[in-house]
Amino acid sequence: MRLSRYRNAIIRLKALNFVRVFSDNLADAASVTAAQVRKDFSIFGIMGHRRGGYQVDDLLGQLSKILGKDKFQDIILVGVGNIGKALLHYPGFEKSGIRLVAGFDIDPAKYVADANIPILPLEKMHEYILTNDIKIGIIAVPDYASQQVLEMMKSAGIKGVLNFAPITLRESSDFVINNINLVTELENIIYFVKAADSARGK
Amino acid sequence: MRLSRYRNAIIRLKALNFVRVFSDNLADAASVTAAQVRKDFSIFGIMGHRRGGYQVDDLLGQLSKILGKDKFQDIILVGVGNIGKALLHYPGFEKSGIRLVAGFDIDPAKYVADANIPILPLEKMHEYILTNDIKIGIIAVPDYASQQVLEMMKSAGIKGVLNFAPITLRESSDFVINNINLVTELENIIYFVKAADSARGK
């Protein structure tokens, strides 16, 4: 799914006063090929003008619509530890139309009911999700707790999560899971750096 | 690169007292197919025993070696903001043999020279990398600074980075970059949840 990437590229190009772009420009800006841009767009029914490329504003509008950027997306966070706290204050979400509206934890020491983004007891999550019609969540709890938290979220009606627990949670057909394992990401880098090193005869 | 995943799976299986495993067990534990496990292993020269599967200890040893887990990997962090601070105290790295040895920032208010993990001025980075022979780094600076930080790291001899800045830094042939864009990850989830919603007739 490269649409987010195209959207970011378009925003940058718009900032440079581009009024229209060609698949070629977008390819450069998004680090893909021009053919890929045109193919992806055609899959999503985004049509340009032969010879005229794509109108920046029009394109931005269509991409934003597809990505749900036409309204704020409210999400919740479970696990207000190390990573959780950082996400709570990450300014990039708000900037992109994503609103982290509440955090949940089992540790009473973490509770802050009256904060800008309240930290609430995990027991309150189910009700909160229903009341506020939340569909997306972030899991930032220790590995041993993640599966259980996932089940709680599912049962309350959450439909997709971003998971930072170092366990690959499996997606099911009507539920989306995106796993980010910080250690694995680094291990991959370490592996490739090592491999490049040996290849050079180190 | 699924080797990290296999390694994690093996560690879990070992905890369950498995002494040997079949490609089938590993496939289940790592959420891949048995054929994929065997294929991946054969690419890396990991051989099992026909009819006997793979010895857990032997397999763990080989995977650890390939992934550089036989010794601690020292890495540095640039950008001690929101995300940076969380990574600085993330216990998962140390547990996995990854040692975050220093942080760097341009903001003097962030400096803590005598901490367990010192936070140093960015100007000191070049020297630090050379002196300590660091090969891997994490970038957690704002987008506008990321490219410049990357160049600084490259010029000092860093060979791979994990990048949290919301800009897709391009890899070159002898340099590995792994981009994690938190907003994009969430946007993808939002998109798929929306798509599933409409598919069900909203």
Place this chain on the structure above:
DNA sequence: TAGATTGTTAATCGATTAACAATC
């Protein structure tokens, strides 16, 4: 019109899966 760019089809590439001979 001549030239340039799209949208799409066909060709290519790479990764996954199936299948099975080798063999313990």
Place this chain on the structure above:
DNA sequence: TAGATTGTTAATCGATTAACAATC
């Protein structure tokens, strides 16, 4: 030996790229 599992080859699948007719 009979049965089970590997290692690998061949078949399948999906995604990327090339190419070009359509057309503005």
